[in-house]
Amino acid sequence: MVGNFKMHEWALAEAVLAAASQVVEREGLKGVREVRIRVGELQQVELELFEFALSQLKTDIFKDAKFVVETQRARLKCRVCGYEWVFRKNELDKDSAEAVHFVPEAVHAYIECPKCGSPDFEVVEGRGVWLESIIGVK
């Protein structure tokens, strides 16, 4: 799959690099040693594709940077009965999983609280892509 440019992960990598570049500019960094990214499991990002996109899109300021991508389990909590559970990919069929990949909030159309059946639940953590930290050279 690497080399497949028809990927949503490309757009997410562009967003991460745009945000990281803004931090570099704001902090006046001369170089970047590490960019740490957190990817929530709800969005089911293909990590190999995402890392490939980062490697292809990174600008000179990031040439020596190590991109560390960590995954985070998606934890859901029912707002009605308070039950908490961890999202499992196999809760969704192929089409629903694809919809949630593109728009994680679509999950509210496809799953419900396993205890009380309410669709009114909160994604406590593990939704999508976050820029966690940047270690730079001043």
Place this chain on the structure above:
Amino acid sequence: MLDPRASIINERLRPVRRIVAVSSGKGGVGKSLVASTVALLLARRSFSVGLFDLDFTSPSTHLILGVNRVQPVEDRGLVPAFVHGLKYMSIVAYSGDRALPLRGADFSNALIELFAVTRWDVTDFLVLDMPPGISDAVLDMLRLVERAEFLIVTTSSLLAFETVRKLAELLRGLNVPVLGILENMKMREDDSVKRRVKAIGLPYLGGVPFDPMVEEAIGRVDALLETAFARSLNDVLSRLNLC
């Protein structure tokens, strides 16, 4: 931690010449019909036009256009589907015909996600069908999308106009461009809305008469563009000199 998606939104929208947010303080005033028809009319004038349905919990532009779960193409993000001469984006591509109950934070997340990954590319007009009210969608637009111009829709009812007035005053207080206020579904000759709009110092874009044929034309774009409603909107567009 930083949400990276907001950083790319205005870059994604850079190739879009004008962004027109069709809004109202009230539901049921015909925003989706106005947004869809304005987009179609602009496309008929040979402009490159996008239509983005932001009414995530109650989307209806797909019904107006007569398209069913039309899918964007995955290409370094999402490229909107092309329907009836429009670049078209609706959350229906992902929620299908199921209910999508979203609280405010979830609504904002979905909006940010779609703005961050959708590639409108070179587009003359991006028409946004906004959900009613002054809540997350309007606030997110003001926070994240530079250059949006608001086209506000009211009916002749004082109940609708009062909510519209608040929206208009909010926007004006924030120096956000307002193209003007359109009076939709006008039932009789009366200039009270026109006077109220003038009194708050905004352009009155005109009165679009109530047209019972519009309901018959839902889902049939050619028929919709033949209605008195569409002809009246076309006159409004000509006077607006958007192009």
